[in-house]
Amino acid sequence: MRGVAIPKVCGIETEYGILVRGPVSDGIANPVTASSMLINAYLAAQRRIDWDFVHERPGSDARGFSVDDLLAPEVETQLVNAVLTNGARYYVDHAHPEISTPECLTAFDALVFDRAAEEIVQASMAAAARLLPEGAEILCHKNNSDGKGNSYGCHENYLVAREVPFPRIVAQITPHFVTRQVVVGAGKVGCELPGSSASDVPFQLSQRADFFEEEVGLETTLKRPIVNTRDEPHCDASKYRRLHVIVGDANMSETATLVKVGATALVLAMIEDDVLGDDLALANPVAAIRQVSHDPTLRRTILLRNGSRLTALQVQWRLFERAKAYAGSHGLEPVGEATGTQVLALWEQLLTGLERDPNSVAHQVDWVAKRRLVEGFAERHGAHPGDARLKALDLQYHDLRPGKCLARRVGLDVLVNPDDVRRATTEPPTTTRAYFRGRCLAKWPNDIVAANWDSMVFDVGRDPLRRVPMVEPLRGTAAAVASLIDQSDTPAELLARLGA
């Protein structure tokens, strides 16, 4: 039976932790300035490569900054907001550097571009280091909290059919959001709930769970809700919704990123096809999300609205079993056959391992990998809860400096070919509109006045500027436009071919 579920076009946006160390002025030490500098340093390094290839109009840049701006003291007033040739957006948000991956057709593609984003941040750190005084550096962490009550997000976005009633989405996705952290939590040393200490909660599953105070709402920075109601689809709003998910952790494990996005896409497809049902609804989601995070034994149960009690693992098993049945009855087209099959296999493997012995999935699950390090270190050095070295381990797990990153030393499974990651730092995905955006930016950087998620504005050399709307996320793919772009020497030619 073919359902009504639409392709789960998706993406991941990550705010990175940023810290400046060494002999720098107060201006540079400011995280907003440092974030701007980090991004501008990357763009300038990229642009130099463009100049070498293009040899034209090197003095102007469609992205609107000049090398002279790199160290300007008042960068705060002109926050960087760039679109990259891989279709991603790289910008300063709330005093953090943030990368939004391009729109991806599958969770696997989202994983590839999430890893590419890490490499872009690493390249940015290296580029910024060349501009800073000797001994100074900008450090970036792919985490979600500083351990002192300040949190920053790793958000996911999913395309959902507008016709699906939003209350159904809220009711049915919430049990997944509360319990998926047993599989995809990034782990945290200590607790950031007011009044709690490291001896109360020495280790928890999630970076983010302490910061959720509401079941549903519009906020993202205060009173964060488990289900966010932002309704800004960046595409045809009469047909689509973009579910903006703020409840997740940034993952270092590739397996975790894939299962986080892939399982959520599957649950959303089931909700669209209305096969999931309401029986897993929780009595108190906000209390439950914290309780689950604070229980690495995975044994405590949470109360369902129907009065029964289940562990978070049991809720995940039920969601998995339904997803497996759904794959049989409806197929996996909305999430991609190959990716859907891989996600189901990994999801089952992780649940099985977590149930039997969490350490058996230390090569796949971030919180398990991190806890193993923390406990091993504590035992070897006699460190007790609250010891700064344990928190340092936690932070350094997410440290993006290649020589320092602990996550890259613990033997996490690698699912993506490193060459594909490298390519994805500059080339867009081929199966969404991001292809059109990325290819045009790469080919005509000086003729694009503005690039947004749902439109591009070209300067074709005569008034007026030409705006190309891109309201369909699955148009503008390589199959549709690659040869048109290849055949066109100028944007004017391209627009003529597009019939714009």
Added chain:
Amino acid sequence: MAERTQKQKPAPSRTDEAVEAAPAVAGSGDKLKAELDDLLDEIDEVLETNAEDFVKSYVQKGGQ
């Protein structure tokens, strides 16, 4: 010859994995512990030298 072949890592196939899985459980604890020890040796070298100062200085502005 047959013995030498057996010592080589078997090509990954469904049958081989099934055969390997049972005996691996007994030795896996020791192997994991050895791995962890090696890892902790490495970490002693790369961990920030003044962990307390590093953790103290790690202050972020709240974001989304």
